Amino acid sequence: MKKLLTLLVAAAMLATLFAGSALAEKTDLVIAVDADIDTLHPMDYSTTIELNVLNQLYDTLMYMNPDGTEEPEPRIAESYAISEDGLDYTFVIRDDVTFHDGTPVTVDDVVFSLNLYKESEYQGSQISMMTGCEAVDEHTVVCHLDAPYAPFLLGLCQPHIASKAYYEADPDAFVTSPVGSGPYKFVSRATGSNVVLEANEDYYRGAPAIKSLTFNVIPDTATMAIALQTGEVNFAEVDSSALLQLEANPAITVVEVPSSGFAYVCMNLEKAPFDDVRVRQAVNYAINRENLVAVCYDGRAEINSNICSKERFGYSDAQYQYTYDPEKAAALLAEAGIETPFNIGEILVAEKNSNLATVIQNDLRAVGLDCTIAVKEFNSYIGELVSGNYSISALTMTLDGDTQSLEMAFMSDYIGMANNARYSDPDMDALFNQARGETDNAARAAIFNQIFTKAQDEAIYAVLCNPLLLYAYNSTLNCPEFDLEGNYFVYDFAWQE
Amino acid sequence: MTRYVVKRLLYMIPVLLGVAFLVFTILSLTPGDPGSIILGITAKPEDIAALNAQFGYDKPFLVRFVNYIGDILLHFDLGTSYATRQPVIDSILARFPNTLVLAVLSMCLSSILGISMGIFSAVRQYSVMDHVVVVVALVFASMPGFWLGLMLLILFSLRLGWLPSFGATSFRHFILPTITVAMPSAAGLLRLTRSTMLETIRKEYIRTARAKGASNRRVIWKHALRNALLPVVTTLGTGFGASLGGAIIAETVFAMPGMGTLMTTAIRQKDVPTVMSATLFLAVLFSLIILLVDILYAFIDPRIKSKYRNGGGGRE
Numbered sequence: 139m140k141k142l143l144t145l146l147v148a149a150a151m152l153a154t155l156f157a158g159s160a161l162a163e164k165t166d167l168v169i170a171v172d173a174d175i176d177t178l179h180p181m182d183y184s185t186t187i188e189l190n191v192l193n194q195l196y197d198t199l200m201y202m203n204p205d206g207t208e209e210p211e212p213r214i215a216e217s218y219a220i221s222e223d224g225l226d227y228t229f230v231i232r233d234d235v236t237f238h239d240g241t242p243v244t245v246d247d248v249v250f251s252l253n254l255y256k257e258s259e260y261q262g263s264q265i266s267m268m269t270g271c272e273a274v275d276e277h278t279v280v281c282h283l284d285a286p287y288a289p290f291l292l293g294l295c296q297p298h299i300a301s302k303a304y305y306e307a308d309p310d311a312f313v314t315s316p317v318g319s320g321p322y323k324f325v326s327r328a329t330g331s332n333v334v335l336e337a338n339e340d341y342y343r344g345a346p347a348i349k350s351l352t353f354n355v356i357p358d359t360a361t362m363a364i365a366l367q368t369g370e371v372n373f374a375e376v377d378s379s380a381l382l383q384l385e386a387n388p389a390i391t392v393v394e395v396p397s398s399g400f401a402y403v404c405m406n407l408e409k410a411p412f413d414d415v416r417v418r419q420a421v422n423y424a425i426n427r428e429n430l431v432a433v434c435y436d437g438r439a440e441i442n443s444n445i446c447s448k449e450r451f452g453y454s455d456a457q458y459q460y461t462y463d464p465e466k467a468a469a470l471l472a473e474a475g476i477e478t479p480f481n482i483g484e485i486l487v488a489e490k491n492s493n494l495a496t497v498i499q500n501d502l503r504a505v506g507l508d509c510t511i512a513v514k515e516f517n518s519y520i521g522e523l524v525s526g527n528y529s530i531s532a533l534t535m536t537l538d539g540d541t542q543s544l545e546m547a548f549m550s551d552y553i554g555m556a557n558n559a560r561y562s563d564p565d566m567d568a569l570f571n572q573a574r575g576e577t578d579n580a581a582r583a584a585i586f587n588q589i590f591t592k593a594q595d596e597a598i599y600a601v602l603c604n605p606l607l608l609y610a611y612n613s614t615l616n617c618p619e620f621d622l623e624g625n626y627f628v629y630d631f632a633w634q635e
Numbered sequence: 636m637t638r639y640v641v642k643r644l645l646y647m648i649p650v651l652l653g654v655a656f657l658v659f660t661i662l663s664l665t666p667g668d669p670g671s672i673i674l675g676i677t678a679k680p681e682d683i684a685a686l687n688a689q690f691g692y693d694k695p696f697l698v699r700f701v702n703y704i705g706d707i708l709l710h711f712d713l714g715t716s717y718a719t720r721q722p723v724i725d726s727i728l729a730r731f732p733n734t735l736v737l738a739v740l741s742m743c744l745s746s747i748l749g750i751s752m753g754i755f756s757a758v759r760q761y762s763v764m765d766h767v768v769v770v771v772a773l774v775f776a777s778m779p780g781f782w783l784g785l786m787l788l789i790l791f792s793l794r795l796g797w798l799p800s801f802g803a804t805s806f807r808h809f810i811l812p813t814i815t816v817a818m819p820s821a822a823g824l825l826r827l828t829r830s831t832m833l834e835t836i837r838k839e840y841i842r843t844a845r846a847k848g849a850s851n852r853r854v855i856w857k858h859a860l861r862n863a864l865l866p867v868v869t870t871l872g873t874g875f876g877a878s879l880g881g882a883i884i885a886e887t888v889f890a891m892p893g894m895g896t897l898m899t900t901a902i903r904q905k906d907v908p909t910v911m912s913a914t915l916f917l918a919v920l921f922s923l924i925i926l927l928v929d930i931l932y933a934f935i936d937p938r939i940k941s942k943y944r945n946g947g948g949g950r951e
Contacts, residue, residue: 156832160690173890174900176718186672259689260674260681314721329719329729330892331802356801360785364793517667517905520676537677546677555676 164633166350167615168364170374174355175333178324179313180251180298181258186625191353194628196298196318199229199248204623206292206397206540207451207579211241214243214299214319215279224286224577227294229279230427235342237301238323245273247302252281255297256306264293264539286575288582289540290422296539309599320347321629331355347632366390366610373611373631375624378436384610393617395607395624398447399536403498403600404558409529411482416474418597421530422460423467424505430497431603439603444590445544449622451579452541452586458594467505478506486528487513488519494532494602526553526560533558534605538623541586545570548593561598636933639943640926647922654918655704655843655911661947663696668754669717678687690717692907703911713832713915714908716899723912726897731916733803734893735883738878745821746871752821752826753867758855769827776822784815784888801890812885820874825917828867835863868935876921 170632180196183189200210200218205400210218215229235243252271255261270282275551299319305312316324321343322335335351352596354371356362363380365371367387376384376392383392401420405412412418422443431439443460446453471478480626488494495511500508509530523530537543537556546556549567553560566589573585593599607624611617618630660936670686671678687693690701706712713723740825756768775783802808809942834857835841844858847871883895933940 176719182720184675242736253775259670259678259686326893329726330897331729331890354801354890355892357896358887358890360790361801361888361890368792368796368800369802515666516903517665517672520671521666524676535676543677555679 145496150339161485164596165348166352166353167348167373167628167631168352168371169628170354170365172357172359172362172375172377174330174353175245175327175353177313178316180300180316180318182260190626191335192298192316192318193625194320194322194335195316195324196300196320197235197294198298199296202292203621204453204538204625206289206295210291210295214248217543218291220291221373222350223541224575225283226282227283227290228274229294231279232275232342233277235319236340237304237319238317238338239301241301241303243299243319245276245279245303248279248299249273249528250302250305251297251299252279252294261296263291263309264296267583277402286577288574288577289542300411302388302576313345315402321627343629344562346629351628361585363610366612369612372615373609373617376608376610378438378608380610381436381438381608390610391613391615392608392610393620395447395609395620396440396447396548396622397536397604397607397624398450398538398606398622399534400442400445400447401434401494401532401534401602402445403530403532403602404523405600406526406529406558406560407598408526411474411476411480412529414474415596416470417476418600419460420470420505421469421475421502422509422597422600423463423602424468424507425498425501425602426462427602428462430494430501434493434604435605438608439605441603443446443594443601445588445593445599445601446541446586449623450541452583453591454583454587454590456502457590460597464501464505471506474605476506479503479508480506481508483529484510484512486519486531488516488533489513490548491532491534496549505579506571524554524557526558527570531558532602533545540573544589545574546597548589559598636930636943640930643926643929646917650697650922651915651918652704655915656700658911659700659796659907660696662905662910665905666691667905668708670906673717692717699907703908707915713912716901716909717906718904718909721775723908726909727894727913727916730856730892730897731892733891734879734882734886734895736809737812737816737882737891738875740809741816741820741878741882742871744813744817745824746875748817749821749824750828750864750867753825754855754860755946756825757832757836764811769829771827772822775818776823778819780815780819780882780884781888783818784811784885785812786889787814803889803891803893804898807870808889808891812889812891815888816878816882817886820878823874824867824870827870828863831863831866832859833858838862839934854932864935865932868931872924872931876917876924878919879917879924 147517173185173187175188176193177183177409178192180192183192197213200213200214202208202210214231214235216232217230219228231245231248237243252265256265256268262389267283267287269284271279273279281294292586301317304317321336321338321341325334325336327333332355333353337346337349339345356365359380359465362371362374362376363384366374366466368391381392385392400402403425405418409414427441427443431437431441438447439450442448444453444457485495485499492511492513499509499511523531537546547551548557548561548564553562567583569589571634573582573589576582576585609620609624614634616632616634649841668687669690669692670683674683674686691699703714706714715721716726719726751928752768756765759765788800791798798810799808841854841858853863879894883899885891886893886896892916898910898913901913933943
């Protein structure tokens with residue numbers, strides 16, 4: 139028995155040895171993801187990981203960069219037009235696109251997909267203002283609005299186009315064995331461990347270079363780093379804690395991709411002393427962001443006190459940046475009539491952000507604001523946060539897509555959701571409403587400039603930094619430059635010759 | 636004996652209902668609802684409400700509990716996961732084989748290592764080898780599982796390249812996780828076996844056995860071991876049950892989809908049907924294993940066998 143076992147192990151080892159030395163052209167790719175892929179429903183997904191898998195399977199009408207600031211590239215739609223009044227969006231659909239089951243992609247499929255996306259509780263908000271969508275002829279789809287909405291085109295470029303006939307034939311298979319029109323076809327999925335895709339050789343933009351694509355679930359960062367180094371995994375988004383060993387390995391390339399996600403201190407404006415703008419400014423000046431980024435992010439974050447990240451539409455260097463200045467902070471506190479040391483109660487944080495809280499607690503103490511740290515389990519933390527049952531907190535948030543999405547942090551409609559400062563100001567509401575309807579880019583940038591200048595003046599939040607996304611991959615893999623937010627398309631990847 | 640087994644099986648019904656109710660209650664008391672957990676902080680309240688209604692989570696606690704139990708009893712339906720929106724049974728069946736194989740392999744390894752080294756150590760008490768074995772056992776017993784797993788990974792996957800670092804598709808994938816799970820429990824078993832053996836060896840009937848001229852081998856294997864083994868078997872049984880609940884550390888470190896990681900993610904997502912079903916699944920198995928251990932007692936210890944025959948209660 140033991141002999142047999144040894145023999146088996148030896149044979150298996152030999153087999154891998156030969157597999158490794160066979161220098162046939164490599165065409166397969168393994169991507170590691172750190173959480174399970176719960177669903178492959180083209181609309182009802184909720185995580186970036188699921189989106190990254192779906193992006194390989196499905197095409198969209200057009201491709202736009204995540205901030206919507208560049209001209210869209212054609213995909214299923216070869217061109218688009220926006221009516222003078224900004225209320226009708228017309229798309230002309232290509233006639234050479236087919237789903238993986240061989241059926242052509244028609245205008246009916248487009249209308250069906252846009253509506254399914256709109257109705258989805260998971261995503262609907264991006265095009266929820268669409269009042270109608272219909273096929274005018276065999277190649278043309280028109281979407282209607284009641285009032286101009288600047289980020290609408292970006293919203294329309296999000297939905298994956300799925301087959302209406304396939305959905306109607308079998309709604310279960312629609313999710314468990316998806317059929318898209320993208321560069322990769324679904325092969326198999328093992329719950330909790332992997333999703334396997336293969337190249338769609340009939341793809342209308344040409345067959346992809348990578349022929350076989352596997353997404354493997356590896357929850358542990360250290361294991362993921364090891365698997366990258368052994369070559370079992372070729373590409374992964376990694377955590378900064380694994381960088382030391384990955385960057386030391388010449389066979390691994392690590393790239394930093396900017397993201398619009400932000401880490402911030404959020405103060406409850408309904409509670410003293412944070413109802414006083416000087417106290418909020420003092421908090422902004424008191425925090426040493428360089429030190430915080432070094433401690434909590436291993437230096438892998440862009441320091442920024444502005445809620446709008448530097449790559450985003452609407453950002454300008456003219457908008458005020460808070461920098462570390464404890465004396466100014468102390469002076470502002472004195473001006474606000476706060477006798478230090480002053481106890482501001484507890485910093486409420488979710489477990490994963492307790493390191494942020496520790497650094498902030500130290501910085502605040504240095505200017506005379508004492509506090510304790512209260513750590514809560516994530517779901518109960520969110521409950522307290524959105525109901526305003528806290529006075530100061532530290533967390534990270536992503537409000538991606540068009541810059542307009544930052545309205546969720548400021549408009550009074552979003553109190554109880556993402557407006558955790560519970561900030562309510564009619565002028566700010568009016569500015570965001572104005573930005574929504576403004577279709578001229580320069581005028582829109584000017585409105586955003588007003589918004590962020592106001593946000594910085596009033597120190598509504600104490601934004602700390604934009605953490606960088608870190609991608610690690612085998613150095614022999616060619617990846618194009620990643621856009622903001624780092625969504626990737628394996629179609630653009632190739633192994634070096 | 637049969638009557639005893641049937642009686643014990645019937646006892647399982649109230650136990651399982653109790654487990655179900657308790658877990659369901661605790662889950663309901665935890666903060667958050669599945670809709671807002673899945674959709675996140677930026678979602679509209681009406682979308683969250685719609686999703687909760689879709690899950691049936693808008694109904695009162697008792698209604699949901701009765702519906703859930705009703706579906707199991709009447710339709711053998713374990714429900715639909717909130718996270719995957721697929722039948723829970725699929726998630727469980729995709730993971731349970733890995734957990735079972737890992738649990739069986741690691742139990743075999745740990746009992747072989749633990750019991751044999753424990754006997755060896757007890758028989759040669761205070762020898763150099765005894766000290767070495769005890770110290771090594773102490774080291775393994777105090778070693779954190781994730782650290783041991785990681786060290787094994789670095790050595791066998793990264794440096795030597797002998798074994799895969801993640802997955803659960805072949806026997807080779809199970810080698811490192813098995814060692815990771817088995818070593819600490821082997822160390823525990825070793826210490827237990829050693830101490831119960833030492834205790835038994837000092838008993839008067841062992842002295843009697845030696846006095847009547849039985850060989851050392853016969854005294855150890857026939858007289859001492861069977862008496863010393865009872866607490867060891869108990870530990871093995873409960874330990875096996877616990878490892879079915881998931882060697883969470885090994886599952887996470889080696890990216891092996893198993894019951895432990897399934898349950899921890901489900902709890903975090905407040906995926907009630909998944910948590911409930913996985914708990915019940917494990918509760919049934921655990922109860923069966925404990926029953927098996929009790930039956931095993933009868934074979935090890937004739938005194939207990941006679942108790943069962945008289946229809947008497949279980950183990951002490």
